[in-house]
Amino acid sequence: MTAIAVDSLTKEYDTVTALDRVSLDVEEGEIFGFLGPNGAGKSTLINLLLDFARPTAGSARIFGKDCQTDGVQAREHLGVVPEGYSVFDRLTGRKHVEYATRSKDADADAVELLDRVGLRDVAERTASEYSKGMKQRLVLAMALAGDPDLLLLDEPTTGLDPNGAAEMRRVLRQENERGATIFFSSHILEQVEAVCDRVGILQNGQLVAVDTIEGLRESIGGGTKLVIAPDDLTTGAVQSVRAITGVDDAQVLEGPTLEVTCANDTKMDVLLELDNAGVEVVNLRTEEASLEDMFVAYTQGGT
Amino acid sequence: MSWQVITRWDAAETVRPRSVKLLLALPALVILGGAYLYPVFGSEPYTTARFAGFVSGLLSTVAALVGILLGYNSVVGKRESGAIRLSLSLPHSRRDVVWGTLASRAGLLCGTMAAALGVGLVLVVYPFGSLSVLRSLAFAALTVALGAVWVNLGLAASLLVATKRRAFVLAFGLFVVLEFAWSGLLLAVERGLSETGLVGDDPAATAAAQAAEPGAVFQRLVDGFVDPSASVGSAWYLDEWLALAVFIAWLIVPLGFAYYRFQGSDIA
Numbered sequence: 001m002t003a004i005a006v007d008s009l010t011k012e013y014d015t016v017t018a019l020d021r022v023s024l025d026v027e028e029g030e031i032f033g034f035l036g037p038n039g040a041g042k043s044t045l046i047n048l049l050l051d052f053a054r055p056t057a058g059s060a061r062i063f064g065k066d067c068q069t070d071g072v073q074a075r076e077h078l079g080v081v082p083e084g085y086s087v088f089d090r091l092t093g094r095k096h097v098e099y100a101t102r103s104k105d106a107d108a109d110a111v112e113l114l115d116r117v118g119l120r121d122v123a124e125r126t127a128s129e130y131s132k133g134m135k136q137r138l139v140l141a142m143a144l145a146g147d148p149d150l151l152l153l154d155e156p157t158t159g160l161d162p163n164g165a166a167e168m169r170r171v172l173r174q175e176n177e178r179g180a181t182i183f184f185s186s187h188i189l190e191q192v193e194a195v196c197d198r199v200g201i202l203q204n205g206q207l208v209a210v211d212t213i214e215g216l217r218e219s220i221g222g223g224t225k226l227v228i229a230p231d232d233l234t235t236g237a238v239q240s241v242r243a244i245t246g247v248d249d250a251q252v253l254e255g256p257t258l259e260v261t262c263a264n265d266t267k268m269d270v271l272l273e274l275d276n277a278g279v280e281v282v283n284l285r286t287e288e289a290s291l292e293d294m295f296v297a298y299t300q301g302g303t
Numbered sequence: 304m305s306w307q308v309i310t311r312w313d314a315a316e317t318v319r320p321r322s323v324k325l326l327l328a329l330p331a332l333v334i335l336g337g338a339y340l341y342p343v344f345g346s347e348p349y350t351t352a353r354f355a356g357f358v359s360g361l362l363s364t365v366a367a368l369v370g371i372l373l374g375y376n377s378v379v380g381k382r383e384s385g386a387i388r389l390s391l392s393l394p395h396s397r398r399d400v401v402w403g404t405l406a407s408r409a410g411l412l413c414g415t416m417a418a419a420l421g422v423g424l425v426l427v428v429y430p431f432g433s434l435s436v437l438r439s440l441a442f443a444a445l446t447v448a449l450g451a452v453w454v455n456l457g458l459a460a461s462l463l464v465a466t467k468r469r470a471f472v473l474a475f476g477l478f479v480v481l482e483f484a485w486s487g488l489l490l491a492v493e494r495g496l497s498e499t500g501l502v503g504d505d506p507a508a509t510a511a512a513q514a515a516e517p518g519a520v521f522q523r524l525v526d527g528f529v530d531p532s533a534s535v536g537s538a539w540y541l542d543e544w545l546a547l548a549v550f551i552a553w554l555i556v557p558l559g560f561a562y563y564r565f566q567g568s569d570i571a
Binding site for chain 1: 308319388391396
């Protein structure tokens with residue numbers, strides 16, 4: 001069954017189109033990373049999934065339940081870390097989690113859940129005294145209540161230190177192993193790269209790419225970068241390397257160093273071409289194109 | 304029944320601060336103080352039915368103030384801070400949030416007043432007074448409903464706007480206009496209209512409009528149904544059954560409208 005099915009979802013505010021005909025399917029059991037710069041429309045999409053906002057056109061379903069017309073059923077099997085929330089001013093951490101378990105009709109133990117996110121010792125403290133990172137972990141504990149089938153997290157590592165972020169990723173992997181589908185948004189690439197099966201990239205309200213990380217690498221010039229240290233470099237040699245089919249780009253850096261982005265099977269052609277041009281290769285290493293390169297390629301190439 | 308979860312948690316959070324406890328003590332004090340003083344300042348015979356007429360004036364203003372203050376912040380405060388997003392991320396509908404909050408806030412005010420009335424009526428009956436059961440129950444029901452009317456009005460303001468400040472201005476403005484400025488406002492409108500020459504003086508229409516304000520309606524209900532020594536006027540618009548209908552309209556219409564608007568609005 002499809003965990004999240006988004007169909008031509010559009011949200012227009014007075015002057016801006018925050019989300020422009022986005023269609024997206026997230027399959028049960030996968031970890032889906034939703035990537036994009038700030039203001040791209042990530043939160044808008046999640047707000048529509050949660051029925052915080054009403055779409056201008058299109059529809060969204062969670063496990064087959066329409067998010068607008070059957071919102072309550074759609075959220076029954078959901079754990080959420082929303083964006084822009086605040087905790088209840090005068091309730092303890094434990095009361096927060098109990099609120100979530102009661103609301104979901106689950107018989108989970110609040111203290112156990114707090115223990116899982118490392119907040120057992122502060123369970124009886126008023127949540128408004130928590131630090132930002134502690135609040136984020138508290139809301140994660142609320143989300144975990146009742147073993148949800150889908151975890152929906154909007155920038156979940158906001159306010160967490162690196163340890164906290166790693167801990168969060170560990171919990172997400174555990175949940176995924178249990179069988180939960182995970183959908184989270186982020187503008188931080190390493191986090192998405194570290195855990196996601198598939199990635200969607202959102203730019204100016206439009207979904208510009210949905211693929212596995214491997215697939216994204218391949219679609220951008222095969223994902224290999226050759227970093228070559230030649231003894232000497234002529235402009236002619238660089239131009240002839242650029243002319244090879246399968247080469248996307250060749251950049252001369254200081255050193256001199258030649259960086260060639262190319263399809264995997266073109267590497268040899270590049271070296272032969274350099275040899276033909278009389279350039280001796282002193283040193284050579286290959287790099288996989290990082291998600292960052294892809295991200296920049298997608299989000300800047302589009303504008 | 305998920306609104307009940309919201310009710311429990313909202314009530315637990317609401318009664319924490321001392322200011323709210325003091326606020327809730329206010330109508331209780333009016334009732335208990337009234338019950339204590341009624342045999343001193345009232346006249347024979349001392350009955351729980353006539354006690355209603357003794358205390359209803361002040362009680363209606365105090366219940367209005369407390370109801371407004373309990374209601375106006377209830378939803379919009381959580382909407383502005385973002386705490387409502389935690390509730391609405393859970394399997395709660397917006398209707399659950401509205402009902403749950405209403406039950407919590409109205410429950411706090413109405414429960415306090417009902418409890419105070421229970422004690423107050425004992426004070427009235429003992430040692431010199433007499434109890435009229437049906438009329439006392441009717442007064443208790445009216446008092447509880449009056450509290451609910453004003454919590455509803457406050458809650459309606461809370462649902463209609465997106466910031467606490469606007470909700471406060473709307474709700475408190477409503478309280479001041481209805482409780483203190485209603486007659487003057489209507490007279491000014493009447494004079495203004497007759498100055499234009501479009502409509503002639505119509506004192507009956509003005510009086511009818513004056514009689515529609517919740518405090519006046521409550522007073523007429525007490526006079527008509529509870530206090531045997533009081534009576535309502537003879538004009539058609541002063542009829543106690545009409546007052547009951549208007550009272551129910553105050554209970555339902557503003558909140559219904561606000562709820563309808565809230566349902567369709569973006570909260571994030």
